[in-house]
Amino acid sequence: MSDDVEPSVIARAMEALNAGDLETATILNRELVRLHDRMGITIVGITEDSAETTMELNADTAGSRLGTVHGGMLATFADVTAALALTRSLDGTGHIQVTTDMHIRYFRQPKSGPLTARATVVHRGRLILSAECVICDAEGRDLARATATYMLAQLPS
Template sequence: MIAFDDEQLHRSPVHKQLQMTVVEHKPGHAVVSMPLTEEVRGFFDGSVHGGMLATLADAACATCLVGCYDYSSEITVTTDMHVRYYRQPHGGPLRAEAEMVHNGRTLLSAECAVLDAESRVLIRSSATYTRISTLGRAVPAAK
């Protein structure tokens, strides 16, 4: 089984900057947490920017897929994501719980709920990812 932890998650600078942590991971399931900080605040006091909530959901969905495809020779890329926003948080940290719902030859899909510290659902999302082979791909030269 692939061990997917904070070190792996933080390979994306955005995930590291948002201080996301992997709480649970097994193939097909993941829980990712993120603190409520000034950096994720929305326009109004007490709000969280919707893009930050969507980013947390995307990270959790992608994390739950690790171990469901050949991580050594494939990557997944988000091809579609739908987010339904319900409410603002009453406190943090935020918790994104994701489950895989489809694992096909080309596409994988997951669903996610992001909850606040009181376990209130803030958003629900569904996302689809495509598998891309890394075999035979040239790594771009550093500029």
Template sequence: MEIEKSPAGWASQQSDAIQRARDSGGSPGLARMDQLAGKSGRAILEAMMSGELPYPPMNETMNMTLLEVGDGRAVFQGIPLLQHYNPLGTVHGGWFATLLDSALGCAVQTTLPIGRSYTTAELSINIVRPASQRTGPLRAVATVLHRGGQMATAEARVEDEKGRLYAHATTTCFVFKAQAA
């Protein structure tokens, strides 16, 4: 599912994506195993985006949304708020880490067949520009570099609407058989 190119800007795209999911019954929560059964990793993410499955509650806390998925690709967007600040008056590194880990993990998830899952084994982040609530939307675009039977690697960049780089990251994920409920 690709995001539509909109002249309204990134903030509007994020708001529209959230509203589409809510209009279809989407809400924060945890999917039950029976809801996930028979779905590939990508199908699970698409069901969350469409409102068929609940989306992670953390998305509301971090003010971020999954906007797009493709084969080996995921796009998350977040808008930093005052509640995401560190004591020095800029967005906390953990906010960047969450945005990047989410995009990276979901990119890996798009490659998983039915019955497979993953977890982050390693995450390496470089924050190259500070962000604040005045920064506006920041988008993490992640792509899978390698997916084997047990390990996957991916990379991502966080940029603003003008294409300025704020952070970049790589991950290694452990891929395993999903456990039954």
């Protein structure tokens, strides 16, 4: 996130997520982080302890060979989805989650898209949160699995 993003945009994005307005949350998320826009990340579901997103297969997410996805894009996709799964843990706290550690295992390249990521909260501490994420292709084949840990950081005022 760039330094020139107004905290009100972050607050509005969190409000939209907590209200279940996934279309607005997707638009604001793409505004906050332009890479998410280029990746075509769309929020399709959120609960108290999980999130589901999709990602387009396009020239901006491609690897070095035709039909592949860059591993960094898959890691970013997992990080975004895992962080979203933790969003409802932050309701009204004035904090955001900041990635402190992530481990990702890659299994295969997709046969088709869009890709789907599903993340589940596995730990909610006072300052440390953790989630697991699975990324699948349009055929439901696991492409990657990730675990991520986040620290709560104060929102800028």
